[in-house]
Amino acid sequence: MHKNLSHEEITPPEYSFYLGCVIPNRYPFVEQATRNVLNELGVRLKDMQGASCCPAPGVFRSFDIPTWLAIGARNIAIAEENNADLVTMCNGCYGTLIDVDHQLKTDEKKRTFVNNHLVKIDKKFKGSIKVKHLAEVLYMDLGMDKIRDSVTRLLGGLKCAVHYGCHLTKPSAIRPWGGETEDPRFFDELVEVIGCESTDYKDKHMCCGAGGGVRSAIKEVSLDFTRHKLEMMREAGAECIVVMCPFCMLQLDLGQIEVNSIFKDEISAPFAIPVFYYTQLLGLAMGMHPNDLGLVKHHNLKGVPPFVDQEPILSRIFKELGYDYKQLQKQSVKTES
Amino acid sequence: MEYIKRNRIDKISAKISEEIVKDDLELIRACYQCGTCTGSCPSGRRTALRTRAVIRKALLGLDQVLDDPDIWLCSTCYTCFERCPRQVPVTDIIIKLRNLATQKGRILAPHKSLTHLLIDTGHGVPINDKKWNDLRESYDLDPVPPTVHKYPSAVKEVQTLVKSLGFDKLVEYKPPVNTNSKKDEKPEKKEEKATRKGRKSKIKK
Numbered sequence: 001m002h003k004n005l006s007h008e009e010i011t012p013p014e015y016s017f018y019l020g021c022v023i024p025n026r027y028p029f030v031e032q033a034t035r036n037v038l039n040e041l042g043v044r045l046k047d048m049q050g051a052s053c054c055p056a057p058g059v060f061r062s063f064d065i066p067t068w069l070a071i072g073a074r075n076i077a078i079a080e081e082n083n084a085d086l087v088t089m090c091n092g093c094y095g096t097l098i099d100v101d102h103q104l105k106t107d108e109k110k111r112t113f114v115n116n117h118l119v120k121i122d123k124k125f126k127g128s129i130k131v132k133h134l135a136e137v138l139y140m141d142l143g144m145d146k147i148r149d150s151v152t153r154l155l156g157g158l159k160c161a162v163h164y165g166c167h168l169t170k171p172s173a174i175r176p177w178g179g180e181t182e183d184p185r186f187f188d189e190l191v192e193v194i195g196c197e198s199t200d201y202k203d204k205h206m207c208c209g210a211g212g213g214v215r216s217a218i219k220e221v222s223l224d225f226t227r228h229k230l231e232m233m234r235e236a237g238a239e240c241i242v243v244m245c246p247f248c249m250l251q252l253d254l255g256q257i258e259v260n261s262i263f264k265d266e267i268s269a270p271f272a273i274p275v276f277y278y279t280q281l282l283g284l285a286m287g288m289h290p291n292d293l294g295l296v297k298h299h300n301l302k303g304v305p306p307f308v309d310q311e312p313i314l315s316r317i318f319k320e321l322g323y324d325y326k327q328l329q330k331q332s333v334k335t336e337s
Numbered sequence: 338m339e340y341i342k343r344n345r346i347d348k349i350s351a352k353i354s355e356e357i358v359k360d361d362l363e364l365i366r367a368c369y370q371c372g373t374c375t376g377s378c379p380s381g382r383r384t385a386l387r388t389r390a391v392i393r394k395a396l397l398g399l400d401q402v403l404d405d406p407d408i409w410l411c412s413t414c415y416t417c418f419e420r421c422p423r424q425v426p427v428t429d430i431i432i433k434l435r436n437l438a439t440q441k442g443r444i445l446a447p448h449k450s451l452t453h454l455l456i457d458t459g460h461g462v463p464i465n466d467k468k469w470n471d472l473r474e475s476y477d478l479d480p481v482p483p484t485v486h487k488y489p490s491a492v493k494e495v496q497t498l499v500k501s502l503g504f505d506k507l508v509e510y511k512p513p514v515n516t517n518s519k520k521d522e523k524p525e526k527k528e529e530k531a532t533r534k535g536r537k538s539k540i541k542k
Contacts, residue, residue: 025462050494063507064502065360292477
């Protein structure tokens, strides 16, 4: 064996793959794209069997903090049993799980309290793993050099409105981005490295409006946030929106249909800006097949995401890459090799 | 001085702030009411939510802060906390106030039904229609994700925790009646409905 090979180079990085609710149950193409892209990048994913809702930080934490801590700790305990750091694709799940993990690691009283409940289901929070967002795994664990090296084709300067989402960067004290919340750059860099343009727009770091239980209880207010963000994105000439959170994705995708209806007298024209999850575009730049990235519809189901039609913009991108959208639709979904 | 109307506060107390301080949020007492939080709040730009006022009312122990629907308009974006010159954890304080409001029965109806979904399925957004399984399958995924949806024992675990913490009582959760006993109850229910209808029509007349 070669002497220079370090342990890390031989053992593929391994993570507990936390799905949450919105991705597996509403936006499964994000799960497909992320599983395949991480696999292509040499990451091993271990499923978290029997994981539940994180539980959502805006709603369930608002009703009862102790219950939120305990159910969150149960999820982390599953990752601990897997003996692999947890990776989540959702800002909300990230917000809950990193906060629960931090509180229970630093506060012995809380840890004892939670473990006294977990013992009833034969589980224990040990504090033996880290909670990470997919963005951190890509940008820091794998690193920009690795991402750059994996890119085989650039996406032709596609104008993307990058939406970070709040809980990816805030509260900054327990996030890995060095305290930057007003103008972080890591997501923009990830988008630029695949040959897209990160279009600057006003109020870029404003909330999409979905969080805090606002969408679930006072939808019109949450959609007024969204209306504003969409207007700023359109004004800046964005061709698509890129996210790394399924709840922001839902709000910005389904939200356009809702804004077009409830604010129809206040907006200059209906919105139709397609929304992509970052790994879908990354995979495309890595030379992966669109059918493996959840980019092509193979069903006739009604009332399912994506709600804003992605076909017009994808047809254009695919053409440059030598695919034909209609042809791809006729092919069956490729099975993983 | 009848031209000057003053909002008199008759009773102030530390009872709300003490609850907040107990939860490691003692920096609420460092608030000097500068309003940076309100100025940064995306919800306050379009609603009546004024985070500065929420903090002040909490410090004064005014019960109205718990009854005010404004505390439910925060989208928990944390911009206020990041910008606060005194590092007052404004967002976490609002969350704690919502906990106190929930204990007073002030949880909003749509939120209450969400908690029942969580207790029934283990998911806040569960697969509640076959189309979601079909959608998963169309993207080459197992129609049932490897979450609580695949492991009924995992749902039981979540329910055990919920009961152990008394969350079911807090949100007035009632377990669904199983189908066998439902059949037995059916005729009884019909009768009940009929009498209700009868009553209504009597009132109308």
